[in-house]
Amino acid sequence: MIDAHIVVGARPNFMKVAPLFRALSLEKWIKPALIHTGQHYSENMSDAFFSDLGLPPPAYNLGARGETHARQTAAIMVAYEDLLLAGKPDWVIVVGDVNSTLAAALAAKKLNLPVAHLEAGLRNFDRTLPEEINRIVTDSISDLLWTPSADASDNLQREGVDPSKIDLVGNIMIDSYLMLSDTISRASTAKRIGVTERQYVVVTLHRPANVDDPIMLTRIADALRQLAASATIVFPVHPRTRANLETAGLIGRLQHPNIRLVEPMGYVAFMSLVQGSALVITDSGGIQEETSYIGIPCLTLRTNTERPITITLGTNQLVMPETLLEAATAAISAGPRCPSNIPLWDGHTASRVVASLARHCQAKA
Template sequence: MKTRIHLVAGARPNFMKVGPLYHALAATDWAEPVLVHTGQHFSPEMSDVFLRDLGLPDPAFHLRASGKTHAEQTAAVLTAYEALCLSDRPDWTVVVGDVNSTLAAALVARKLNLPVAHLEAGLRSGDRTMPEEINRVATDAIADLLWTPSADADVNLRREGIPEARIELVGNVMIDAYCQLANHIAAVATARSMGLEPRSYVVVTLHRPVNVDTAASLTTIAEQLVALAGTTTVVFPVHPRTRNRLEEFGLWQRLVAAGVRLIEPLGYIEFMSLVTDCALVVTDSGGIQEETTYLGIPCLTARESTERPVTVELGSNRLISPTAIAAEAIATLSRGTERMACRVPLWDGQASSRIVRSLRQRCSLQP
């Protein structure tokens, strides 16, 4: 009988990590990967399009466990995933990243005495005002197996007293997704379809509550983007949350009038094509810090801290104040668009293979 493995995903970044692992497990003769979509992000542009791009099947189970607040989301996933585990008991539950679905599914599985693996474990920003940081710390504390993307994550877990036997450095599965789809990403030529020359524009992505949820903070950022758009082309795929706030605070038309190219969220392939050909990224996202590091593209992260310090140590990524977006971007662009040669150990497109070997070994040790 095959080992039944729930791969739990609820938000856009989760699918990029689940995709390579799903395919690697499906290619074995011992594992049965089962895709569970919690529904935390339920719009097509935030999840369904990623299933298509990553070649994933429709989820075996869709929990439709959405909610407007962190508490509502977490509670909805807790209730729905518990019901699923009672009716479709897995041999392992794999959770990914740091969203509310990650913590909720891990809690359910552990309370039902199901083994839990956390993919992308050990990342720490040190900022516990971030909901994602709470989710990371709590999930790592209860998971049986912690798959880390980089050596600094191992150090974090050891510092927190996690036993060495639970920690395995496997590398960055996000890079697997990029490597597997690199030819498709190059072929789609998003920039060309938008009439843009390679390395002639800046890509912006912003969605963190601290940046977009208040009129004061988002107005400051909008002013910075207006100033930046006066010197170069700015392309801004707008997260649904951010769009709502821009419209609510009367900033959308201001950006349009300044020439900022506000576009709908893109699928993974189209978005990574846009990023691959850009001169610079300005973001508050986590995963894009990793992808730009792999590609050697300069990245400015509008946050006070990052859970991916290796990207800063290598010099491809810099933390900046939102009040300095325009000045920092202009200064970076003035230094030219030469790509950096940045490589992190095990960010090589083979993380999913290492994860499969790790899980196979753990399964063989179970009574």
């Protein structure tokens, strides 16, 4: 029996590992255990949250937090090393690009444990972003790299990763979306908050480059107010974004009859909102993928993306505040698009990951 730790640290990580944990739990040769680092603590992570995802409560919650990237990463490494020393698993599986991903991978490799990285190979080639550093370092020390798209595999090979370590498995977030699609449809978020389907725009903002810079945040707020003259906007406001809007005195600029500032939502409620929208404006990574799969136009307020396939094959477009109004108006006028047919974004990524891990376990035996 193979023991495997699946390490998660932020709410989006749980969404990504849910279909994988479910698939591994059906296998008789492996025993998966969820390890929650505690990087992002949320009171909303109730029993219902895990039940909706088909997940048990984490086997361990390390409660490792820190106020800066370094302190957070260090706290997770120390706490996870203690757990590993108490009982070493056969594999450590990390996911995504948060600090928990890097910290767990480092702690495991220092103890010579094999590490697998789910969602490997993504690059935006901007090393000023902490996520890019986490991705690069994690990939460089991992023993098995599961990539979501061919460009991610190409990135790894250019960096000198042994091709035998790379498995193109597809996009695990599409598995999560399809796993919960019925629940998402029943959520009827648009109806609950009083907006009409296909007649509103969803906005999400949280990246430091956008919300921590008062000048950039002002430009974005002005662009959204301009857009509100012709479109209803629903804006679930991230806590840090709200605090920065208040500090910069910008909340008043967003007080408009067509702008709804609402509290952050869980995955099901939020994806229900996205599913019924005419357009999404975001600086998030994952939403670029989900909108491409569904066929919802997406404008990403960034100068780069680690998911270029969402531009070449999907519905995504990079914009800046000064081009936002024109791009949004054009996207709304064009209407919904056909869902993107991106290779291996088909809801079967988890099963391919299980098969990949089984092959590598047999090879090591």
